[in-house]
Amino acid sequence: MHARDSLDPSRSIWHFIAVHLRRYREAHGMSGQALGDVLDCDRSTVSRYESATLRLKRAHAEIIDRLWATNDMFTNLVDFADRADEGDWLLSLAEFERRATRIRMSDTSVIPGLLQTPDYARATLMAGTADDPNSALERRMSRKAAVFDKENPPRLTAFLGWAVLGQLVGTREVMRDQLAHLIELSELPQVSLRVVEKEAGAHPGLDGPFMILTVDDRDVAYTEAASRGRFLMDPFDIQEVAVRYDLISDIAAPVGPSRALLRAELEKYS
Structure with a gap:
């Protein structure tokens, strides 16, 4: 089973971010490598973001919001998750x-x-x-x-x-x-x-x-x-x-x- 298959967005905000990052990327027809190029990181970093083994950095969230015109959704989610102080x-x-x-x-x-x-x-x-x-x-x-x-x-x-x-x-x-x-x-x-x-x-x-x-x-x-x-x-x-x-x-x-x-x-x- 792939790591992302075990994500539960209903119980963890970081899982929620990971799941929706992948959904948005696929909806915009972008590969993991293509998104990595935009974020100036390698494909494995994008994969780790999408499996919640690496938490999305705020700077990358800001780039993603601009790229997909999400009205600061990912930036706000990351801020909210950080303020949660590891509640999960x-x-x-x-x-x-x-x-x-x-x-x-x-x-x-x-x-x-x-x-x-x-x-x-x-x-x-x-x-x-x-x-x-x-x-x-x-x-x-x-x-x-x-x-x-x-x-x-x-x-x-x-x-x-x-x-x-x-x-x-x-x-x-x-x-x-x-x-x-x-x-x-x-x-x-x-x-x-x-x-x-x-x-x-x-x-x-x-x-x-x-x-x-x-x-x-x-x-x-x-x-x-x-x-x-x-x-x-x-x-x-x-x-x-x-x-x-x-x-x-x-x-x-x-x-x-x-x-x-x-x-x-x-x-x-x-």
Whole structure:
């Protein structure tokens, strides 16, 4: 299935922009290359605009409005989407995770949502500010299932800070089951879990959790804050996150020793 076939313009304004950009282009008999020439960009950029893997730049929206005499429609849509302040960020994250062929992530504060057991996830949600923890739990587990239960799950690498493993979340039983689950995941052929040990000292992972998702052969970066996430679509921004990933990779324990660290932590809850 092509990426644009999964767009839902009724639930995401960026999807709405992508769908209507393609419709207008085709209605005016223009190829993706022809529109790229007008925008002074390559055809792949137009394709990414139309699949919502790259968000339409305001400068390009202004050119399109002049080209097709839309009375500033695309410019206004982009402005509105920007003012929405990522209101659909969780929906977009789940969609990118579902479509991803590779996921790279790092977290030093909590075990990432895609790796959580239901009980661990419930404990983190109950400790937070979620208005409806049960609905939030259902969404989180649905995201996880969409990644791990599909026919060809993505290649996933996760860096976990050493403090994450020692932080008691929920009961001892919850932590025991969570650590056992991490060990099971680490044994999957497409999953690599690596621990950043205490001796590594200060490192770029302390700046906050992030993900890099490869979707339709393109990378999208995602950084997380207390109440919502932020997507980075610009190649220069994505490269900065990728450099952070590489720097953490340089200091993280290899897969085998990391699995041994997980087992050692599990023994503490036996």
